[in-house]
Amino acid sequence: MVFTFQPPFWAGLSGYVAEMGSAFLCAALGIVPTVRHADYLASWLDVLREDNRAIFRAASAASKAADWLLARHAAAQAEAAQGDTGERLASQDGRLAA
Numbered sequence: 433m434v435f436t437f438q439p440p441f442w443a444g445l446s447g448y449v450a451e452m453g454s455a456f457l458c459a460a461l462g463i464v465p466t467v468r469h470a471d472y473l474a475s476w477l478d479v480l481r482e483d484n485r486a487i488f489r490a491a492s493a494a495s496k497a498a499d500w501l502l503a504r505h506a507a508a509q510a511e512a513a514q515g516d517t518g519e520r521l522a523s524q525d526g527r528l529a530a
Contacts, residue, residue, distance in 0.1 A: 445490055448476050453494035453501075460502055 455469035480487045 445486065448473065449490045449493045449497070452490060453497045456494055456498040457501060460498065461505075
């Protein structure tokens with residue numbers, strides 16, 4: 433097993449990336465969040481001011497993760513729709529043959 437060292441700033445920033453990604457997903461899917469993303473994200477402002485590029489790296493990582501999840505969601509919906517269509521056609525064929 434290989435362990436890599438992350439400075440505390442970056443180790444903790446993963447939570448910020450996850451929260452930002454969650455906010456992106458809620459917005460994209462039309463979900464009204466039950467948590468206050470903005471308040472949590474704002475709590476990171478002092479930390480992010482120390483590295484003026486950190487917010488851009490975090491937003492990029494969150495966006496990539498959200499895009500990946502949304503693509504999987506779309507694929508699953510398309511697959512489910514195809515399955516529903518196939519089941520309807522099979523049942524119609526069965527009724528016609530009977």
